Amino acid sequence: MSGWDAIGIGLVVRDIFVLMDRFPAPDEKISAREIHEAGGGPVPTALVTLARLGRKTAIAGLVGNDAVGRFIRDGLENENVDTSAVTVREGFESPTSVIIVENGRRTILEAPHEIGFPLDWDDVHGLPLDDCDALLVDARTVPVQIEAARHVRRAGGLVVLDCGHPRDGIEELVSASDIAIFSHTYPSALHGADYDVGAFLRDTIERLPKDGPAIVGVTLGADGCAVASRETPMLRAKAPVVNALDTTGAGDVFHGAFTHAYLKTRSIAESARFANAAAAKKCEGMTGRAPIPSEEKLWSAG
Numbered sequence: 001m002s003g004w005d006a007i008g009i010g011l012v013v014r015d016i017f018v019l020m021d022r023f024p025a026p027d028e029k030i031s032a033r034e035i036h037e038a039g040g041g042p043v044p045t046a047l048v049t050l051a052r053l054g055r056k057t058a059i060a061g062l063v064g065n066d067a068v069g070r071f072i073r074d075g076l077e078n079e080n081v082d083t084s085a086v087t088v089r090e091g092f093e094s095p096t097s098v099i100i101v102e103n104g105r106r107t108i109l110e111a112p113h114e115i116g117f118p119l120d121w122d123d124v125h126g127l128p129l130d131d132c133d134a135l136l137v138d139a140r141t142v143p144v145q146i147e148a149a150r151h152v153r154r155a156g157g158l159v160v161l162d163c164g165h166p167r168d169g170i171e172e173l174v175s176a177s178d179i180a181i182f183s184h185t186y187p188s189a190l191h192g193a194d195y196d197v198g199a200f201l202r203d204t205i206e207r208l209p210k211d212g213p214a215i216v217g218v219t220l221g222a223d224g225c226a227v228a229s230r231e232t233p234m235l236r237a238k239a240p241v242v243n244a245l246d247t248t249g250a251g252d253v254f255h256g257a258f259t260h261a262y263l264k265t266r267s268i269a270e271s272a273r274f275a276n277a278a279a280a281k282k283c284e285g286m287t288g289r290a291p292i293p294s295e296e297k298l299w300s301a302g
Contacts, residue, residue, distance in 0.1 A: 002157065004128050005055035006259055008136035009145050010043025011117055012061035012076075012086065013095045014068045017246070017287055020102040038287035039075035040097060042138040042162045042252045045288045049256025049278065051080040053295050055263075058082035060124040062117060068094035075289070085126035087119065101286070104244045117141050124148055130155040134259050137177070138162050142169035149176040153209070158263075162255045165189055171207070178212035180204060181227075181258065183251050184220050201228040215268055217258075219251050219279075227272045237272040240280045240301050249288020254279040257298070273302035 019034040039045075047057040059081055063069030065088050072094060073083045095111035119141040129135070129151040137145040137159065146169070149159040159176060164183035174180055187200045201216045205228060208214040217227035224239040257278035261271035277298045282290045292298065 002128075002131050002133045003056075004058060004132040005263065006047060006050045006134040006136060006256075007058045007060075007127050007129070007132045008043035008047050008138075009060045009119070009124055009127070009141065009148055010136065010138040011041045011095070011140040012044050012059070012063060012072050013040045013097055013111070014038075014072055015040035015097050015099055015248070015288065017099045017101055017248070019246070019286060020100060023100065023102050023107070034286065036286050037071070038289045039072050040249065040288050042164075042255070043136050044072075044076055044081065045249045045252035046136050046162065046256035046259070047081045048076070048079045048289060049253045049292065050260050052292060053257070053260045055260060056082075058085060058127060060085040060087070060119070060127045062087045062089060062092060062119045062123065064088070064092040064094040065090050066094050068096055079289070085124060087123040089118075092118070099248055101246045101248070104247065106246060106248050108248075119144055121147060132157050133263055134158045134160055136160045136162065136255065136259065137173065139167045139170050139173055142167065142173050146173055146176050149173070153178070153212070158212070158259075160255065160259050162251065164251065174204065174207050175209065177208060179215040179217075179259070179262070180208065181215075181217035181219065181225075181255060184218055187218060197226045198228075198234050201226065201234055205230055213266075215262075217268075217272070219254055221247070221250075224276050225254070225272055227268050229268055232268055235269055235272070237269070237276050239276040242280045242284050244280075244283040246286045246290070247283050249290075250279040250283050252288055253282045253292065257292075260295075270302075274298055275302075277302035 214230040258275035261274040
């Protein structure tokens with residue numbers, strides 16, 4: 001057993017949520033039902049999930065020396081995610097996204113792309129790469145994540161990839177990952193909306209390291225997920241039926257919960273069911289950091 005259960009390298013952001021009864025028309029002024037502010041980003045939200053499930057976690061990311069950066073770090077620290085490896089860079093503007101939620105759907109307005117995410121290897125040296133059970137990555141800073149993945153795998157840890165859209169360098173990062181779980185938007189972007197999920201899983205498994213578990217999955221929203229490995233044929237796990245208010249962060253929670261369950265059980269079927277339950281229950285609340293039930297209740301719900 002390592003000193004750290006899970007560490008991560010990824011984009012850290014502030015999310016501002018606006019809950020609406022309906023999407024406004026052009027030039028229309030309407031009242032919001034609710035407005036919320038929360039930390040966001042795939043890796044940090046997955047690590048928050050792991051921390052809530054009792055795991056020891058840490059993150060490397062990049063924020064500016066500004067109020068938003070302090071908000072992001074404080075939010076992670078309040079969730080027991082270690083932020084000592086988060087870089088605070090003068091002149092960098094901590095990113096903010098605006099998320100409009102209505103009728104169970106969400107529309108995300110990201111920070112301008114020119115802000116970028118200039119994280120380099122010197123920024124992640126504070127992470128315990130040689131003393132963790134799992135490293136979570138999001139394909140937002142691929143060269144650094146590939147190097148970190150190699151360190152973690154040499155030390156016997158697992159690398160868990162979360163990716164929603166094709167990005168530059170993603171193939172090399174996939175080949176350095178033990179578990180790669182994609183949003184359905186990823187294969188859709190590559191192969192069209194009617195892609196063959198089984199073929200996508202089989203093809204991706206062959207690109208993962210031969211000396212690892214080679215687990216690949218696709219999250220399917222309300223339809224749950226499809227997962228497979230080199231040793232296990234594709235299985236589909238249905239998601240529990242919930243009254244979804246906000247789906248933001250559901251995939252991030254899924255990754256955190258799947259990692260927790262797999263470290264505990266080494267079963268992809270059990271891990272998929274547990275992760276489906278955690279992601280579904282998150283959707284009953286606002287923001288990606290909405291509360292999730294206890295581990296015991298999640299096992300029962302999965």
